Amino acid sequence: MPSLPLVSHNSPDSIIAWRADGAVTLQQFLSEVSQLAALFPAGRHLLNMCSDRYRFSVGLAAAIVAGKISLLPSTYAPEVVRQIKTFAPDVFCLTDSDLCTVDLPRLRYPVMNDGPQDELAIPQIKATQHIAVVFTSGSTGTPQPHPKTWGALVGSVQAEAQRLGLGLLHNCTLIGTVPPQHMYGFESTVLMAWHSGCALNHAQPFYPADICRALAAVPAPRVLVSSPLHLRTLLAAGLLLPEITQVVSATAPLSAQLAQEIETRCNTQLIEIYGSTETGQIATRHPTQSCAWQLFPGIKLAIEGDCVRACGGHIETPIAMSDTIEPVTDKLFLLHGRIADLVNIGGKRHSLASLDHLLNNIPGVADGAFYMPDETSADHVTRLAACVVAPGMDASNLLAALREHIDPVFLPRPLLLVDALPRNSTGKLPRAALQALFQTCT
Amino acid sequence: MQDNQKPNISSTADLRQEVAQLMVECLNLEVTADQISPDAPLYGDGLGLDSIDVLEVALVLSKRYGLQLRSDSADNQHIFSSLRSLADYIATHKTL
Numbered sequence: 001m002p003s004l005p006l007v008s009h010n011s012p013d014s015i016i017a018w019r020a021d022g023a024v025t026l027q028q029f030l031s032e033v034s035q036l037a038a039l040f041p042a043g044r045h046l047l048n049m050c051s052d053r054y055r056f057s058v059g060l061a062a063a064i065v066a067g068k069i070s071l072l073p074s075t076y077a078p079e080v081v082r083q084i085k086t087f088a089p090d091v092f093c094l095t096d097s098d099l100c101t102v103d104l105p106r107l108r109y110p111v112m113n114d115g116p117q118d119e120l121a122i123p124q125i126k127a128t129q130h131i132a133v134v135f136t137s138g139s140t141g142t143p144q145p146h147p148k149t150w151g152a153l154v155g156s157v158q159a160e161a162q163r164l165g166l167g168l169l170h171n172c173t174l175i176g177t178v179p180p181q182h183m184y185g186f187e188s189t190v191l192m193a194w195h196s197g198c199a200l201n202h203a204q205p206f207y208p209a210d211i212c213r214a215l216a217a218v219p220a221p222r223v224l225v226s227s228p229l230h231l232r233t234l235l236a237a238g239l240l241l242p243e244i245t246q247v248v249s250a251t252a253p254l255s256a257q258l259a260q261e262i263e264t265r266c267n268t269q270l271i272e273i274y275g276s277t278e279t280g281q282i283a284t285r286h287p288t289q290s291c292a293w294q295l296f297p298g299i300k301l302a303i304e305g306d307c308v309r310a311c312g313g314h315i316e317t318p319i320a321m322s323d324t325i326e327p328v329t330d331k332l333f334l335l336h337g338r339i340a341d342l343v344n345i346g347g348k349r350h351s352l353a354s355l356d357h358l359l360n361n362i363p364g365v366a367d368g369a370f371y372m373p374d375e376t377s378a379d380h381v382t383r384l385a386a387c388v389v390a391p392g393m394d395a396s397n398l399l400a401a402l403r404e405h406i407d408p409v410f411l412p413r414p415l416l417l418v419d420a421l422p423r424n425s426t427g428k429l430p431r432a433a434l435q436a437l438f439q440t441c442t
Numbered sequence: 443m444q445d446n447q448k449p450n451i452s453s454t455a456d457l458r459q460e461v462a463q464l465m466v467e468c469l470n471l472e473v474t475a476d477q478i479s480p481d482a483p484l485y486g487d488g489l490g491l492d493s494i495d496v497l498e499v500a501l502v503l504s505k506r507y508g509l510q511l512r513s514d515s516a517d518n519q520h521i522f523s524s525l526r527s528l529a530d531y532i533a534t535h536k537t538l
Contacts, residue, residue: 205513206497206513207497207500207510207511207512208500208501208504209510209511209512210512210513210514213512213514229494229497233498233500233501236501237501237510345494346494396487400487403486408486408490409493409494411490411492413472413490414472
């Protein structure tokens, strides 16, 4: 059975990460991985909530080495944590925050011993080992698990690193604005650093000034791994940016205008990545050169009626994609927005049917439906709305109930209380009727 | 410029009103500026802002008042806790 190394760095002195206190060598990283693995409880599943990307990476590596599975849900809403516990009753939480209140057995990220260590060998991990389970919202309110094997994940980030040309950059550092617990951040800021010889930066910058500081804190060459939301606000802030060698964006396609502005202002190349939680990344494009997406080597799109399935390459079983895809050649395709049931808000995806299901399950709700208004601008976030029939309840009760189940970005604004929904004679709720109701009420 | 070297200045009712108005316009909130209570939480159960909103509001505030919010400043958790604390922070740090 083939094995793949934990990381592709090979010299004990290779830099694998940058923390606030400076560079972390491969040797120090492996020592901390083994120190953390020794503290793990018996449970086979962990929820790695570390917000510091370096600590997340040590937690992930320690879990892999110890044969444990990292669970990556899309949100830590209380009901989702309960569902995770049902999925894996032995789950424990690894946290680097004293403020963590998640209702699971907790392991606090320890203070590491950084004294001299014996030279440690790079662990070899079986390609078939399940190292993570990533969850999507599902269509019935129960998170759907998607297991990931080590071999598939490594294959996908190796293809990404090659597409980005990272092999040609020496001692490059990846600076991410996306969390390592999100599939995109998981692949592009952690696993890709491990398998391209790059270092990852520990920070999780949020405001434009944070991003500038995180960039300035590490030497060039720098790769900024980000999203349309962060890139747009970063440019709009008008701050002086340190030299950036490459910008990577994913979670939603950028407008051609913003893509061009980023390349001009950063004097660099911007590459976008396309993928999904289920498949991981499957394609890239250079939006200022072409609007077509180029599939990773070995990945194919199979069309059956309206359904496009991705298969081959690192994808273990064919996956129906949730976007409207138009193949151009066997290696290129165009994206034409999402399939109606799926909403994507700031990179978080949820099924509308599932949101409706959760809404209608709230005690006191007689009828209710979420509504996604048409997007007004490609680079701005459009929010959901909802119309609800719930006599005797007010919007704040309903929002509090929803907050138990879903990430706050999906909370409807506005939440309109109405006397009835405009259902037709068959009980269906046409989007046009919902849109008309929404427009009358706002 | 270190945050802890500046004496904290309390915001005036006028500044709080102006900040509330900027938030309402920037986020298309359902409430009017004077309905935002100075001490109610902006996150979660209060006004219901989330991290996307905070990024949008921070951008508008940076343009209007010539300041850059940073998540590593010691009082960051506190800044967006209420309209009053946000306006106090602006009163202390604004350059425009």
